[in-house]
Amino acid sequence: MQAVSATQDPQGTPRDTSEALLVTLMRMLRLIKRAHDAPIEPALQYVLYNVNCTGPLRLSDLAAQVQLDISTVSRHVRALEVSGHLERAADPADKRAALLSVTESGRKVLHDTFARRRAVLSTALSAWPEADLNTLEHLLNRLADDLETELKPSAPKRSDS
C-alpha cells in the first residue's frame, strides 16, 4: 500500500512524506513553545483553552479531551484555580464531581495570550492566501482526527471528508 508515498532506500535513511511531516511538526511546536511569552505556562494554556471551548465540564472529561492523564490535569486545574483563571462548581448530579469553567480572569488571559500569538502568526502568515490557510487547517484537522480514530478505537470519531 503506497498511499503514503514512501521514498526511502531499503538500507535505512528513511525518508517519507509522513515522517518529514512529523519532524516539521516537532520543529514548529518547539519554535512556538520557545517563543512563549505568556502569563501562564503552555500546558496550562492548553488546558485552559480546552475548558473554555467545551464549557463547564468534569475533570475526567477534560483529561480525555486533552489526552493527558487525569492526575496531570488535576494538577493543572489546581494551578489554574489557585491563580484564579478557572473555577469549579459542584456538579449537582454527583457530589464527587466538579464542573470546571473559565473565570473572567481566565478568559482575559486566554485573550491576551492569543492576541500575542496571533500577532506572531499574523506576521508569519500575512503573505498567505486565505485559501491556503484554510486548507492547511482543514487537512491538519483531518489528519488529527484520522489518527485519533486509529489510535483510540474506543473513541469512535469521524473525520469530515
Added chain:
Amino acid sequence: MQAVSATQDPQGTPRDTSEALLVTLMRMLRLIKRAHDAPIEPALQYVLYNVNCTGPLRLSDLAAQVQLDISTVSRHVRALEVSGHLERAADPADKRAALLSVTESGRKVLHDTFARRRAVLSTALSAWPEADLNTLEHLLNRLADDLETELKPSAPKRSDS
C-alpha cells in the same frame, strides 16, 4: 490586517484559525508520542534522525539544527552512543570537536521506528488522496519556515512561495 481570519468575539472566547491549528498540532503530537512503541525515546529518535539526515556533523551544529540547547543534545548523543546507535569520530581539524554519525544499529532503529510509524500513518492516511497529502506537507513546511524566519531573524531562511 485580516489574513488570519480571526473569528473571536471581543470578550474572550478566542477562536481563530491559527490558534485552532496550534491546538490541533499539540493534540497530534501527543497522540503520536503516546503511540510511542519504539526502541528509543522520541527525543532520541529526533536527534538520531537528524544526524542521519545531515551526515557526520558536530554536536553544536546538530544542536542548532534541532533547536535544542547544546547540553541537552550532548546528553542525548551520549545516550545514543552508549546504546550504540551513534558514534563520534574525532574531527581531524579540531581536537575539541567530534563528528557524529549514525551506526548500522542506529540506522536499523530508525528504519524500524519509521516502519512502525509509517504503518500507523499509512492506515490513517490510506483514504487520503495523494494530492492532499502533498498539499499538507507543502503547507506545513511553508508554515514552519515562515515561523522560523520570523522568530529567528538570525537564520535568514526563505520559504518557497
Added chain:
DNA sequence: TGCGCTTGGTTGGGTCATGCAACTATTACC
C-alpha cells in the same frame, strides 16, 4: 442500615526533556 464495589479526583514518587551556568579542554591570536 451497613458492607463491598465503582467511580471522580488527589497525592506520592519517579522519569524524561530541557535550559542555564559553571567548568574543562582546545584552539587561536598576539
Added chain:
DNA sequence: GGTAATAGTTGCATGACCCAACCAAGCGCA
C-alpha cells in the same frame, strides 16, 4: 607563554508527564 574564543560536559533546577496508591462520595443489596 598568556589571554580570549570555542566545543563539549556536568551540576542543578524546573516543567510536564505517568503510574500506583489512596480518599471520598454514590450505589447495590442482603
